[in-house]
Amino acid sequence: MDPLEKFKTDFVRRRGEAHQPKAAKADDKLRPRPKATGPAPVKPTAAQNSLREFGDSLPGEDANVDTDFGATNINAAAGHSEEARDAVDEPIGDEPESGNDEADKHSEPNKVYWHGEVDYRESRPYLVQDCIPEVGHGLIAGQWGTFKTFSAFDLAYSCMSGMPWLGYDIMRRGGVLFIALEGSAEVPIRLQGVIEDRGKIEGPAPFAWIETCPPFLGKNAADEICKIAEPIAKEFVSRFGVPLVLVIIDTIIAAAGYTRDGQDNDAAAGQAIMNTLKAVAHRMKCFAFGIDHFGKTVETGTRGTSVKEGSADVVLAMLGDKSVSGEVTHTRLALRKRRGGANGEEHSFTARKVDMGPDQFGKPMSTLVLDWSTAQTPQPAAKEHWSKSLRLLRQVLMTILADHGRNCQPYADGPPVRACDLALVRQEFCRQYPADGDEKQKAHTRFQAFYRAIKAAQDGLIGIREVDGVQLTWLIKPEAERSS
Amino acid sequence: MNAITPIKATPACDLLTQAVALVRPQLERSKPLKERVEIYWAAIAAANSLAAVDIVREEFLRLARETHLADDLRRTADLYHSDKTLEHVLRWGLLRRNPFR
Numbered sequence: 155m156d157p158l159e160k161f162k163t164d165f166v167r168r169r170g171e172a173h174q175p176k177a178a179k180a181d182d183k184l185r186p187r188p189k190a191t192g193p194a195p196v197k198p199t200a201a202q203n204s205l206r207e208f209g210d211s212l213p214g215e216d217a218n219v220d221t222d223f224g225a226t227n228i229n230a231a232a233g234h235s236e237e238a239r240d241a242v243d244e245p246i247g248d249e250p251e252s253g254n255d256e257a258d259k260h261s262e263p264n265k266v267y268w269h270g271e272v273d274y275r276e277s278r279p280y281l282v283q284d285c286i287p288e289v290g291h292g293l294i295a296g297q298w299g300t301f302k303t304f305s306a307f308d309l310a311y312s313c314m315s316g317m318p319w320l321g322y323d324i325m326r327r328g329g330v331l332f333i334a335l336e337g338s339a340e341v342p343i344r345l346q347g348v349i350e351d352r353g354k355i356e357g358p359a360p361f362a363w364i365e366t367c368p369p370f371l372g373k374n375a376a377d378e379i380c381k382i383a384e385p386i387a388k389e390f391v392s393r394f395g396v397p398l399v400l401v402i403i404d405t406i407i408a409a410a411g412y413t414r415d416g417q418d419n420d421a422a423a424g425q426a427i428m429n430t431l432k433a434v435a436h437r438m439k440c441f442a443f444g445i446d447h448f449g450k451t452v453e454t455g456t457r458g459t460s461v462k463e464g465s466a467d468v469v470l471a472m473l474g475d476k477s478v479s480g481e482v483t484h485t486r487l488a489l490r491k492r493r494g495g496a497n498g499e500e501h502s503f504t505a506r507k508v509d510m511g512p513d514q515f516g517k518p519m520s521t522l523v524l525d526w527s528t529a530q531t532p533q534p535a536a537k538e539h540w541s542k543s544l545r546l547l548r549q550v551l552m553t554i555l556a557d558h559g560r561n562c563q564p565y566a567d568g569p570p571v572r573a574c575d576l577a578l579v580r581q582e583f584c585r586q587y588p589a590d591g592d593e594k595q596k597a598h599t600r601f602q603a604f605y606r607a608i609k610a611a612q613d614g615l616i617g618i619r620e621v622d623g624v625q626l627t628w629l630i631k632p633e634a635e636r637s638s
Numbered sequence: 639m640n641a642i643t644p645i646k647a648t649p650a651c652d653l654l655t656q657a658v659a660l661v662r663p664q665l666e667r668s669k670p671l672k673e674r675v676e677i678y679w680a681a682i683a684a685a686n687s688l689a690a691v692d693i694v695r696e697e698f699l700r701l702a703r704e705t706h707l708a709d710d711l712r713r714t715a716d717l718y719h720s721d722k723t724l725e726h727v728l729r730w731g732l733l734r735r736n737p738f739r
Binding site for chain 2: 157158160161162164165166167168169171172173275279397
């Protein structure tokens with residue numbers, strides 16, 4: 155075929171795809187259409203109009219006659235198969251009673267695919283490139299206090315704004331539905347915190363939350379949840395012009411509706427919960443994340459049956475070293491399971507307090523946001539390489555970074571880092587370093603100790619660069635650890 | 639009358655230029671912006687194989703500027719409709735992915 159002719163045909167087909175996206179899929183749920191009493195003239199589609207503007211006639215149409223658009227021709231021009239149109243025209247009757255595995259109800263079990271028929275580049279659409287598929291279900295799991303919900307808000311923010319998440323591109327921007335069954339009072343402030351801290355989103359965000367949901371183990375749970383989610387998805391489209399892309403359920407254990415002891419260890423119950431999650435995701439054509447707790451032993455993963463993690467497309471593990479007092483250090487997010495890349499990739503983060511202004515009684519309010527400063531580039535887990543003599547410097551540097559650090563890019567072609575003024579680090583280091591003698595001797599000893607430490611740490615642990623007259627310093631731990 | 643009519647050489651024109659010329663009238667400002675963006679994306683996706691990606695990108699960026707599509711988008715697109723901004727539509731068009739789903 156002449157390349158230009160091919161262009162025309164392809165253009166018309168694509169035009170149809172762009173203009174009638176919903177009708178392109180045979181498995182979409184459709185509204186019943188009123189039956190026509192006789193044959194009615196069918197309006198030409200946008201695709202057909204495009205073809206006409208090229209001065210061509212439609213397939214099967216006489217160039218001199220500009221009526222009589224057959225349904226088949228419309229479908230062909232719009233890139234839809236006749237089968238798809240049949241599905242469109244089929245009235246929706248009463249749906250059969252369904253249990254928890256509705257996920258496969260809308261699929262075509264007997265459909266056979268042949269090599270070459272499916273373009274592999276289009277066969278794996280992502281919500282977050284290489285991490286989270288467009289449609290699927292997964293878990294965000296961790297012990298209490300490991301910032302599971304905060305990380306869910308972080309992901310939600312990226313999905314709403316299109317900003318990369320953990321350095322991975324957002325491939326489908328859209329709205330988020332949050333089912334807050336635990337700590338629902340925290341939702342507004344946490345959401346506002348992340349939005350104000352990151353910026354970009356102005357005005358209302360495409361985010362909705364509800365505080366109740368039918369039990370996942372109940373009959374027709376997925377149907378009930380979809381009934382709640384569908385109007386919200388429509389509202390996203392009408393109000394913001396975006397689709398629903400992410401549903402987050404906080405938490406799975408609260409949503410499950412267990413009725414007896416030990417049911418969370420029951421493989422069948424676990425599978426039923428995951429099937430509900432899967433069904434919701436497939437019906438709403440989005441990704442559904444359940445937030446879940448780890449058991450007492452972190453190594454064994456999510457609490458209860460292992461079926462849950464087995465069924466999930468993605469498992470994000472929120473890890474950290476917890477002390478008896480409840481303090482959590484060395485916090486990190488691990489891509490514990492994903493289908494499109496290597497598992498086990500860790501991204502460390504710190505939680506930073508952000509001031510949210512006064513409340514209704516004039517009392518100051520605050521919340522936390524996550525800083526992925528040292529982990530924007532994927533990196534494997536690594537060991538500690540700060541020697542004993544450098545521990546004070548590290549401690550001081552991390553404190554100053556937390557209190558006075560700012561995100562910047564010291565090298566134009568380098569990654570963004572969280573950096574602070576070296577002078578502040580020196581002042582605090584000198585205050586904490588023990589020294590004897592008179593004031594002059596003490597100052598000399600401390601300055602020498604500081605520059606010794608800085609020089610040693612510059613060997614792959616910290617970076618220093620003067621930017622706009624300020625000596626900035628930052629942690630470059632990942633590279634240092636990788637090289638060791 | 640001169641019996642020999644000089645033959646007018648047809649101007650050299652590559653496929654991409656021809657494709658752009660075909661699409662250009664469809665992007666006129668009298669049409670709704672949404673429709674113009676859809677046409678623009680469909681044309682990019684269809685013209686993908688007519689030249690190297692960077693050339694296609696450059697030509698279609700120029701087309702958007704010349705047909706004032708870029709200006710109109712910038713003027714009317716708020717945050718959430720900025721999904722359909724030029725860069726996004728271009729990128730998705732070159733990837734042959736549908737941004738309107």
